[in-house]
Amino acid sequence: MRQIWKPFRALYFASLMMLIGSGLLSTYLALRLAADHVDSLWVGALMAANYFGLVLGGKIGHRLIARVGHIRAYSACAGIVGAAVLGHGLVNWLPAWIVLRMIVGLGMMCQYMVIESWLNEQADAKQRGVVFSGYMIASYLGLVLGQLILVMHPALGPELLMLVALCFALCLVPVTLTRR
Known part of the structure; x- marks a missing residue:
């Protein structure tokens, strides 16, 4: 299995970093709003805005990648x-x-589209399930690690947002350095 995953390490690492950032951001925002005693309507609107962005990203991302x-x-x-x-x-x-x-x-939907289409295109049809299992492991591990950061750093200061931005900066590195 490791031999099958080896060519996709860059995309797996990019996914890991991206989802660490996403997991940390989602949890941070919910906790920050709760700590500030923000009305639940605003909390719901903020979370819904993320999903609205994901839907828009599905439409825009396809055109952006083609362009x-x-x-x-x-x-x-x-x-x-x-x-x-x-x-x-x-x-x-x-x-x-x-x-x-x-x-x-x-933006994240566009990133998902790139990674998933890239994995789909590069994976042998007989090994596609194994290739995507590596992607899902990296993704869920990222979400868990992102939330775990809040356990280790419970203060809800701006340094956590900097850490999220750092994760998104680091998820660029393996993708931009790939030869494919």
Whole structure:
């Protein structure tokens, strides 16, 4: 199995870093809003904005990948997501956070599309399930590790947003350095 996963290590690591950031951001925002005693309507709107962004990303991502290619689309979206994450630390206004959260969802969907289409294209049909199992392991491990960071660092300060942005910066490295 390791031999099958070896050619996809860069994409697995990119997924791991991306989902560490995503897991940390989602949990951080929910806890931060709860600590600030924000009305549940705003909390729901913020979480829904992420999913609205994911839907938009499905529409926009396809065109973006067709226009500029996989690596450029992934890189642009990871950069935009990182900037939107940092925007949460710069602005403490919930309507702006909703827009930023939508941007994060949109950008992440484009990143998902790149990784999954790349895996699908490069995997041998007989080994596709094994290849995608590695991707799912990296993804779920990332979500768990992102939430675990909050256990180790319970203060809800801006340094956690910086850590999320750092994860999105690091998820760029293996994808941009790949030869494929």
